[in-house]
Amino acid sequence: MNARVLPYVLILPVTLFLGLFFLYPFVLVAKQAFGSQEGWSLENFREVVDYWKFPISLRNTLLLAAAVVPVQLALALLMATMVSKMQKGRDLILYIWTIPLGISDLAAGIIWLAIFEQSGFLNSMLNGLGVIDKPVNFLTYQHPGVVFLAIALAEIWRATAIMLVILVAGIGLIPKEYYEAADVFGASKWKQFTRITLPMLRPSLQTALVLRVILAFEIFAVVAALGGTLFPVLMGETYAYQFDLLNSGAAAAMALIILGISIGFTLIILRILRVPKGASI
């Protein structure tokens, strides 16, 4: 077959697949979001944005992302650096650290619920230590901080490994000679991390952060398990519009708003972590 045509033929199946199962539904959602009885309108967007829970769920989602992602980034960097320095047992540790990735987000939420609920492990432990004399229900509206903390912890536990895996691969791509040069020219281990590893890791940091930030805006099941209605987030509201209020126009509008926020943050991350022309490895 013609060598110029072949690549296009080879990507045809996946293009068709994405067109059928991604692009087409996306167009339908967009039509729904912008549609109303009188044709095109922003009515659905106005409705969801004006709703009293919208600012709260937007703020909660952003707050959660702002609390979780930096911690995950720092942890993932630390863990990736540790794994990369290991001589033996490196794969084993990596597998163990990535176990939470294999658990669904709802299951992860339920695991942490088992820790924080009234009859949960945390209560048993505090009771056993004599810190409290009767079980406390932490996950209520009286303890918004604890609810937030529980959700954040569950998210950190569940989804740090996805960044870890990307960063470990990225660190592995940095040639050893750069560190030797840095050693000879007087860079301390910390300086080597900040002046060599971090800048040379930019492409991997981009990927890891984009992926993680997008997932952070889509947070749903962990919140549903731990916070229920106490802690409204954007994706939870979208679910409520679609299945509780049976307002698919509003749900579609919410979905597009979340998409817009994700695209916005992706562009910001790509911009901040861009590699200047000619400066890649």
Add this chain to the structure above:
Amino acid sequence: MAEIQIKNVAKSFGAYQALNNINLTIADQEFMVLLGASGCGKSTLLRIIAGLETATSGEVWIGGKRIDHLSPKDRGIAMVFQNYAVFPHLTVFENIGFGLRMQKRPNDEVKRRVERVAGLMHIEMLLKRYSGELSGGQRQRVAVARALAMEPDVILMDEPLSNLDALLRMEMRAELKGVLAESKTTAIYVTHDQVEAMSMADRISVMHQGNIVQAASPIEVYRNPSARFVASFIGNPPMNFLPATPAGAGKWQVAGQTLDGPKADKPGLHFAIRPEDMQQAESGLVATAKIVEPLGAHLLVTCQIDEALFRVILDSDTVVKPGQTLTLAPQADRVRWFDPDTTLAVA
């Protein structure tokens, strides 16, 4: 003063002995080349001096100070790496100034020193570029400039020219030699390229299987190889060898000819001579020409003497045809003799 002393340095990687008890003194401002085939231990020795590798035993002294327990940055050295290791995320300016920045030098000093060495290496116009925008030769210049900017006591170079094409290598060879002589630093230069070693070195240490076989000036290494390995490693084509049997006191029988030789009490020696030290004559070794290669400047003839292959370099005007019989006389003062048992030179 930056005299380097290597005392009884040995290095093993598990069961593999990479270096055996190396002793070497390199004078202040000397240009020392470590020459050998890959796997001979030359890079390992350099990396031990740099502090990138730890010796299993032995000591390294620079300028009268023992430094083998110090980290690389405290040894007063700078290094040029084989793959340059020019940081891709920094501009040429920041690459050259990297070491100075790590020493927290003031901005104006960094600028002054970077610009000075960039001038020396003719890369002033590249200071704002990233390494991805440079050619191999330019990257090489940046790597050398980065080392020079440190104004180190010692510059270590690990096959710095091996990734360049032949023409560029020749050009950089001469330039590097000049720049280093001017900088008055002691230099250790690792290479497997004997032409590089011969043309640049004040002294060459020929290494083989973790040992320094000979450490001497280039011409000494070439004229008076201390061992058969050196004789066959240096020179292109290398020295010729023929077996010799005793024929009375100080006389040796070589391919049917009786030649003057050492008064050694040995059952046999190896006669050795460089290809260019043979001339066609009335009497001498009788050889049959096999392959004739006109190389422009001269004529390389591969011939056969008894069972052994033997190469001679003759004047380019000489007419020789394959199959022709040549009578070749060795230039007496250029003949060398080696002991077949110890492989060492016999005087």
